[in-house]
Amino acid sequence: MTTVASPETASAGDLVDLLERMWAIRAFEEKVSELYARGRIKGLLHLGIGQEGVAVGAAGQLRTDDLVFAGHRAHAHALAKGADPERLLAELAGRTTGYCAGKGGSMHISAPDVGFVTATGVVAGNIPLALGAAFAAVLRERDTVAVAFFGDGAGQTGAFHESLNIASLWNLPLLLVCENNGYAEFTPLSAHTKVERIGEYARTYGIPTATVDGNDVLAVGSAVAEGVLRARAGGGPTFVEALTYRLRGHYEGDPAKYRELAELAEWKAKDPILRFTAVLVERGALDPDGTRAAEIEREARDRVARASEGALAAPIPGPDDLLRHVYAGAPG
Amino acid sequence: MIDAIRGALDDALAADPAVCVLGEDVSVGGPFGATKDLVERYGEGRIRNTPISEGTVVGLAVGAALAGLRPVVEVMFVDFITLAMDQLVNHAAKLHYMSGGQLRVPLTIRVQGGAVGAMGAHHSQSLEAWFLHVPGLKVVAPSTPADARGLLLAAIRDDDPVVYLEHRGLYWNRGEVDGAAETRLGQAAIRRAGADVTIVAWSRMVATALEAAATLAGEGVEAEVIDARSLVPLDLETIVGSARRTGRLVVVHEAVERGGVGAEIAAAMSAALPGALQAPVGRVGAPFAPVPASAELEALYVPSVERIVEAVRRTVGTATAPVA
Amino acid sequence: MLPRLATSLLVQQLRTMIRIRRFEEALIRLAGEHDVGHFHVYIGQETTGVPALALLEEGDVSYTTHRNHGHLIARGVDPARMLAEILGKSTGTNKGKGGTLHLASTEHGFPTTSSSVGGPLPIAVGSGYALKERGLDRVSVCLFGDGALEEGAWHEAINIAAVWNLPVVFLCENNSLEALGQKANEYPSSTLAAQRLTDLVRPFKVDASAVDGSDVAAVHREMRRAVRRARSGKGPSFIETWTVRWPGSRPIWPQLVTGETDLAFGWDAARIPDAHADWFGRQDGLLRFLRELLAEQRITREEVLDIDRAARAEMAAAVRFALDSPYPAPEEALEDVFA
């Protein structure tokens, strides 16, 4: 995955590329949602439709050897980091050709070949892992960055606090990207903490912190670019809090009645893809009548449709696969 | 033994730049001196003091292992691993499997435990049964300085997460250490040969079992004492082989008997040797209670020579014709 | 400066502090001859625990840590039963099952003592929750060291106390001052990235203050404010008290490296040995409080010596009681697992 130049100096091609990446994720997740409704994919499924701006904005600033650790809502991060949609979809559908050969599923996807190390089903469970990867980078004298993506719910966990403390104390090249979508599972953040912005915690540990509009892919890119630069230069961790919104429930099947319709409508109007399309038109990177934009969407959907066919045609693992991979070395 | 552990760490650090040591107070030697002077030789980067954040420190080590290091984490007391259970059970043990074999977690977790020194219920436990119950973890528990060195080197070299259980009561025991030897994981050691009954033990209980064997020899009962030393992988072959010969088995551990590793060995043995056992598998473990603080209650809590002798006598005395 | 309290109450606090000091000194000597496990003493922190806990009333609960002896004595637990517990005797507060790390006395408001760093914090919050739900104007106090702030449990606990507005006082005894530059086998100082410990509290919107833990008036003032806030439904507070770690608490096992405290150091500086001039002359809160009482003529030297004699005699008797007490019967090891 190539890094996108800084948003200020990005070429029209780079900008359109960002839009394509967001569409690739949106199309993927909508396809997955459809397959889930049809029973072709099982298990707990958490979609991040509406939050694509964060993953794409952030991943655009990362190199392939930068290591990403994400949470349970991680499809976008994996795809943005360059994961192959077909292998990812195959994993969600529990196929042998999936990234984890059917052993991980949606919450545990792993694509280390593109620097997406792992997702986790435990809220904040990935943050110490990313911390460790940052520590390894220092010890191995690499200029790579470790990135943890997590939601606002993680801010109330002990693991989050312990990790921030250590990242700051040890000056580690860690990028903490909080996708504050206002809800921890089914509960508004205000019922979980008196803290209004999760970034407030980071400041108490002396970590440089930026709060940005998470539905503005360029704003996310700028903040992350600064953090990456700092980390590579040995300047320690950075916290980026991206304010965003998930347009779906906590998981597929969640009717999300805990939200007001007006709130939902307001955020639909702030859809990061629609907004960025408008920006591109304004900047002259896209034609004003929407032809190219529609083409981008169609191409994304076509690619996902092909990926889906390929993934679902792949074999289902058998008993022989079961006992493999418990241990790396001799079985216990 | 503590010097053997320190020596193994020293050699592992010298041999492989990916090895690093993390834990509370490790750069000042740790509470028992296992990391003494290492910081002078390898620097504060590789001998890294951490805050008192067990959960995150174990998670950090998992992340570091994923990213190319071979961390050795010291959790000061095994009791405090309860604070790191999520990282251990949900991450360290599973990432290799969940990723379909893509990820590896070459991690060693050094913890010490055992009911020694009247430290009460939060600083005295033996918790190996929990770790055995978590597929993906390997578990070792040395009883001699030589094995302390050999198993630690093997654990560090292993590509899986290994829980390395030290017993505080053994730290100051002395014994021959072969500078080069690595003890292969999954290989038990026969500490004493005998034909009448097999006793399986590990960690501090090996010495207690040997004492019991000496007493029993005086009564004409020759006990074979097997030091399991590696609990995952477990060398069932050696244990089954011995039990097949003696027809009688007693498992001894310091951990709580109920739900302990002894239950697993007993259950596995009954299935592996149908009809060959002449008596039920005897189990000697701690009673179903937290560890008491009083030195006197503690002494009663820990399995004693007498309790092992009695269990063996019961096993030998209840001999009947083999069951169908 | 002294808190604005009746002389009798101030003298009572001094007496409690002296009793704690003599208790811990007696314990260190006793531990030389008997296996009591790893223990921790409260020497040097008496001026925090005594005035703070003096503000608690019947029904208020308190949770403490491995460094708990001073707190229990401050709330009236019998030192003889404490020493018996530390020696594992059947007459101990916990019938020999807790030991020094887990000394507890329900009737004195110490339901259980955890020696897991950070362990008691969520539990104290839960007690606060129960007291509030039961409509009582009682307080749950959690005493802990600066190291606990490194634990995730701390963050989870204070967040819940804040968002549920619970009657909890977080009293953090920061005894790591001047403990920097520790050598092998000495305790390190706290390893926290925050500039000040109170910074960690600010995001939670919890009332936070930091005071000199050897200043009885300051501790009294902040604790009284915190307890009043809690009783009147205004939610949790955080107080950090700074104390210098007693030199005898720097080794892993406490040692009487300064010798016993001679209370005459409080009025006769010339007697203070040069080797411990900083400690006895400046840092020891007990002597500072004594000097303040003498300066305001709230007490005489003779009265101090009388209190001291009584305290020494009490502790000598406590040691005898503990030594003479029987060990629990073996089968008691199996009792108290379940109700």
Place this chain on the structure above:
Amino acid sequence: MTATPTAGLTGVRQMSYAEALVLGLRRALESDERVRLMGQYFVGLTEHRKLVASLHEDFPGRIWFPPIAEIGYVGAGIGAAISGLRPIVDIATASFIFQAFSQVVNEAANIRYMTGGQTAVPVIFHVNHGIRGGGAAQHSHSPQAMMWNTPGLKVMLPSSPRDVHGLLRTALETEDPVFWADHVKLFDVVGPVAEEGWEPIPFGVADVKRSGSDVTIVATSFMVQRSLGAAEQLATEGISVEVIDPRTLVPFDLETILTSVHRTGRLVVVDECHRACGVGAEIAALVAEHAFDALRGPVRRVATLDVPIPFSPALEAFVEPTEAKICAAVRAATG
């Protein structure tokens, strides 16, 4: 051994496990004003969660929604129990207990003992355990073996609507911490429950769910249902199976099992924990120890294979104890 005398009680109605569970919670809230629910996922994210929602309306202020901070709120439950409430703390998915492990095993379980009996911790920890279908390795745990290995906790594993309803009453009256695990697949199981009154089911009394003479199956939680299914199948093959549900692991009713094994001479233990050091290992070891001469063959264990739970439905079915595996074990036992 106890019978299931629901016939004599008035107002017996067929209801789902989830309904019986929530009815139990309702009665707990009604009968004891000290009861507080901390958490809300007692029946997981199933359709039945609407039943829990009705409790919110009827008992305002007595159901609390903690942050995602398991150490924090589980510890808070312990403290609340110490200070006079009767909290029922919902840890939801059993896998999350590992986040709160130190509070459950180091604090709650030890407090009575450490304090020499001074302090009681009457808290109930509730989890939804087991292989749920697609839960993969971090949402499928059955931690009861670890809880059984922890002196100080009582362990309750209901397997039927009547049992969850009745055991909950006993749990509520227990002065010790209770670990209560419901299998996620039990919620739809339907059975008779007395709607009026609140019939307690004592701890430490096993229930013979089906009588038989050839083989004894000891099963827990959802595995009781699977074993009953297997017994039905085996009956058509002429094998008479007795199915015993201990219902609680602590206290544990070994007597009922030994009595049965003395009659049948064969034992199969079915439990969803991982095999190594699982609940089945302890039961197998205990029975082998106490009924050595009565056993006509080795105790067979049907347990979850010792691998993390894989995501793929195909793999999942292979690792978990199924009716087919239970049948195979019984056939092997009867040789």
